[in-house]
Amino acid sequence: MPRVEIDRLTMRFGPVTAVDELSLHADAGEVLALLGPNGAGKTTTVEALEGFRTPTSGTVRVAGLDPVTDHDAVMAHLGVMLQSCRLYSAIKPREAVRLFASYYRRPLDPMALLERVGLQQRAGVAWRKLSGGEQQRLALALALVGRPEVVVLDEPTAGLDVEGRLLVRRIVAELRDEGVCVLLTSHELDEVEKLADRVAIIDQGRLRAVGTPADLAAAAHRPELRFRAPASLDRAALAAHLGAAVDQPEPGTFVVAVEPTPATVAQLTSWLAERDIALSGLSTGAASLEDVFLRLTGTSPTMNTDQEDAP
Template sequence: MKLPSSVVPAVAIEGLVVRYGDLTAVDGVSFEAAAGEVTALLGPNGAGKTSTVETAEGYRRPDAGTVRVLGLDPVADHAALVPRIGVMPQDGGVYPGIRVLEAMRLFAAYYDEPLDPTGLLARVGLTDRASATTRSLSGGERQRLSLALALVGRPEVAFLDEPTSGVDVGGRQIVRQVIRELRDDGVAVVLTTHELAEAEHLADRVVIVDRGRVVGSGPLAELLRGGGEEIRFGAPAGLEMGSLGERLGALVLETTPGEYVVACPPSPAAVAALTAWLAERELPLADLRAGRQTLEDVFLRLTDRSEA
């Protein structure tokens, strides 16, 4: 029986471990993804994102832990699950000699109630490339076709592996728009990305993965709220931090050359004192953030890759 999506999370992963020989690619990952939400697995290349997603798609059995998609086991219930999911792999996976519209019609034929191939091509902006072979598409066009192929079967869960990588600016807007429409239609979208900006643009929930482990997760707003008691600013490297600290009455740290953190609440007075100190020394202020962190701050702190 098909349970209502509010009862069963679209994707439920608990203590997932994936090993390749001696290498542990995924080391105890747990998260859930809900219908009508975009969940982004964010992490550097090699963090274990694709291995996690491919396990949910049924490509491999977990070495430990459980994976359920729409309440089903992706390996044991493969035949029941595949009509209900859409997969956009990282590496296209389309016949190089097939034409764009032919590929759309072929994939549409696999499903019981597919979307109209022509309409979907228009949505991803490939109408004028309909009779081009996929071999002749640009990287970004190929990605948009791949996205459309993943969606033609009206999936309840869409797994999108790096959906905007290699896509130019215009194409990126289209991909983002399509993903938002999916979410609004109640689809559970699980995407992976190594680009913070993508996660920040698209995700309702972010799961930060590093070296096979989840190092932070939650709604985007919540992740960004924590740790606001500081001022971050960019200025020339090698400031006299002792002098600045004395003026502000707080500890100042240079996290990377030219990036500074002041451990005090971002009151207007403190910000005024900081800018005055810089003005007296005729030093430029590259950027200034107070209170609210960017996802990048969270990411760098959690993944301990301040050099990245």
């Protein structure tokens, strides 16, 4: 049975539809990433799973339970890292982890957990004196302390340094191995590609695509051979020689709609050699997750580091 089930979830705020008929599921031992530009509806979806918001229509289930009506039961199974969450400003990491441990029936050992997130040296420092990255690490520890079956991480790597990112990656992998269902949001493609088993691309509240990073890239694959050469190149003649359309998306860049086999590459280079045309930057058309994302949402996922605001 899926640990997280989202069935035709719709969330409206007045005239704004933040989430529109979204259906997704994630199993135990699986890492599902919600990827989308800012304002795509990722946080709103996550807040429905956390029981903060009642769906306008559709249902969400965490560990088979309704997060609003079975709030307390869901919370015993759920570990959460909220986006940009503050704690009591005077609390120390040691106290915070112990306090949160007291909320759960079978918590992890607080000191071992602090060591796992690399905070053992900072266990006695007031929260407000921790760096942003240390506060993130503590937030991650608090998400794990109750041995949750489902972990929801909202932008877990936002604002983290390289070391912090590696830590999140390692912990997510450990959780997957322990059979925990991990759902995370991100607008950073690199992270998602490294963290997630499956990626759901969301834009304007709708699911645009879902699958493994490799599947998504393969589905978006279009046979093409791309190269750079002087803009004066005779496209019609080359097209006739190769028996395929030759496009010039920008001056000096040419795209040939053929399968990039060794034979077609040889045909192209010999044609260029006969005419003594300089060739640079030959590449084949393997699509990346970024291409898929750009094609589906029309925005670049990595440029914007602002935090998503739910309406």
